[in-house]
Amino acid sequence: MPSLHPTAFEDCLIRVENVSKIYSLDTSGGASASVNSQVLFDVNLVIPRGQFVAIMGHSGSGKSTLMNILGCLDTPTRGHYWFDGRDIAALSDDELARVRNHNIGFVFQGFNLLKRMTALDNVATPLLYAGVSRAESRKRALALLDQTGLVKFAAYQPSQLSGGQQQRVAICRALINNPPLILADEPTGNLDTQTSREIMAIFQMLNREQGITVVLVTHEDDIAAYTQRLVRLKDGRIVHDEATAQ
Ligand SMILES: Nc1ncnc2c1ncn2[C@@H]1O[C@H](COP(=O)(O)OP(=O)(O)OP(=O)(O)O)[C@@H](O)[C@H]1O
Numbered sequence: 001m002p003s004l005h006p007t008a009f010e011d012c013l014i015r016v017e018n019v020s021k022i023y024s025l026d027t028s029g030g031a032s033a034s035v036n037s038q039v040l041f042d043v044n045l046v047i048p049r050g051q052f053v054a055i056m057g058h059s060g061s062g063k064s065t066l067m068n069i070l071g072c073l074d075t076p077t078r079g080h081y082w083f084d085g086r087d088i089a090a091l092s093d094d095e096l097a098r099v100r101n102h103n104i105g106f107v108f109q110g111f112n113l114l115k116r117m118t119a120l121d122n123v124a125t126p127l128l129y130a131g132v133s134r135a136e137s138r139k140r141a142l143a144l145l146d147q148t149g150l151v152k153f154a155a156y157q158p159s160q161l162s163g164g165q166q167q168r169v170a171i172c173r174a175l176i177n178n179p180p181l182i183l184a185d186e187p188t189g190n191l192d193t194q195t196s197r198e199i200m201a202i203f204q205m206l207n208r209e210q211g212i213t214v215v216l217v218t219h220e221d222d223i224a225a226y227t228q229r230l231v232r233l234k235d236g237r238i239v240h241d242e243a244t245a246q
């Protein structure tokens, strides 16, 4: 396993330096009063390529806020974020969208599938946006559904699938552009224990066999045990960052 805390710039997929996040909340109902709320405090986090990382912490500790920054869905108020050696603050909106679409696969607790689309089209759609032909997009989507044992559900809509099946579709969708990074915010939060294990086995396989870097938020020790490294947030600060007890 590579070092938990690499220092060489080129070894890092993710390098977060002294990142703080302050939300400004409008408290005036349209007048100009606002109150600032700081939810991340000087967070430092370096993740090498190929690592499988769990982020834990109480509700409100800043896990999703940090994940949104890692996923380039939000920007830090202070500090720096380099993704794959690129300073995110220096990218235009178009470049940021490209990083999100091509380099990062997102998986969420609520699956976030499009309800009126089939499983196949849910998986294929990001490729269509990337300019790939419809036939090629569908072919690649089918191959991914096949890998996760879902090919016979390709024509089903999300409401016709179990939670575990929906999450597998969402993982296929996250993988369709071959991203080096998967960010998963409580991906097993809506699933029973057995189904959660099946989903974690998929993340573990993707990490071990394809070298995909996976960063995953969870509330459960059993889920974190699948990963290599545990980062614990408390009140917006990293208070623990060590190899996971296997
Ligand atoms: N858009 C926002 N505007 C203002 N405050 C926000 C916003 N998003 C999150 N917060 C606040 O930031 C803090 C951290 O929220 P965050 O969603 O990161 O927590 P979390 O650790 O993911 O919690 P949970 O386990 O419940 O998902 C919370 O106090 C929340 O109210």
Ligand SMILES: [Mg+2]
Pocket (backbone or CB within 6 Å): 063, 064, 065, 185
């Ligand atoms: Mg959250």
